[in-house]
Amino acid sequence: MRRFLAMTGLVTAVLAPAPAVAGTEDVARIQAAAERYARSELPRGTTITANGLDTRLQLPRCGTEPQGTRLIGNAASGAATVEVRCLATQGWKxxxxVRTQQRSYMIVARAPIAAGTVIAADQLERVEQAVRGASRGFMTDLSAVVGQVARRHIAAGAILRPQWFQVAHVVDRGQTVTLVARSAGVEIRSRGEALQAAGPSGLVKVRNLSSGRVIEGRAQADGTVLVN
Incomplete structure (x- = not known):
């Protein structure tokens, strides 16, 4: 009988629910969970701060660490929300x-750049700045800017945006160009007048100055036009 009671007591101890954790949840633990989760979801280097909870908040203390489960909103705008849950028996949501500040390297103008200027490397610099809603769509690669033409005046210190540039023309409208035709190892050259501007590898219509015929070719980096 005593052996039976001992076994019954053992089973009861195993099946008995764990005692509830006394007290109320620490707001700092909730905020830390929100920051951890946001950090796992956002680009490295993003500064994240969760400090908007009322310190008088009264929630049962979670038997485990509170867990972030979902990021809501556009963190690039500087503000978002993290859903934090208690996954223990005290369950709450x-x-x-959270406030966020992302940082990235951006290309900025060292000095004013006039519209129509072909961009040189010494006119630019790459700096790390906070990414705000107003500065999205910025350029990060120097090589993607150098050699392009500014569509507009650019102020010193301005963060460069893709729509401010266009590919530099290697052929301008009205320019006299050399037409190059190649076939079976033979190259024939003639002169023509470009009827439109084009960048490297761009299609351009040219009037052959000898025949008056309008043909289409592809502009080359050296200013010649390759025709088939």
Whole structure:
């Protein structure tokens, strides 16, 4: 009988629910969970701060560490929300506001750049700045800017945007160009007048100055036009 009671007591101890954790949840633990989750979801280097909770908040203390489960909103705008849950038996859910600040390297103008200028490397610099909603769509690669033409005046210190540039023309409208035709190892050259501007590898219509015929070719980096 005593052996039976001992076994019954063992089973009861195993099946008995764990005692509840006393007290209320620490707001700092909730905010830390929100920051951890946001950090795991956002680009490296993003500064994240969760400090919008009322310190008088009264929630049962979670038997485990609170866990972030979902990021809501556009963090690039500087603000988002993290859903934080208690996954223990005290289960609760809370939406925690977080402030974010992303940083990235951007290309900026060292000095004013006039419209129509072919961009040189010494006119630019690459700096690390905070990414705000107003500065999205910026350029990060120097090689993608150098050699292009500014469509507009650019102020010193301005963050460069892709729509401010166009490919530099190697052929301008009205320019006299050399037409190059190659076939079976034979190259024939003639002169023509470009009827439109074109960048490297761009298609351009040219009037042959000898025949008056309008043909289409592809502009080359050296200013010649290759025709088939």
């Amino acid at each position: 809370l939406f925690v506001p």
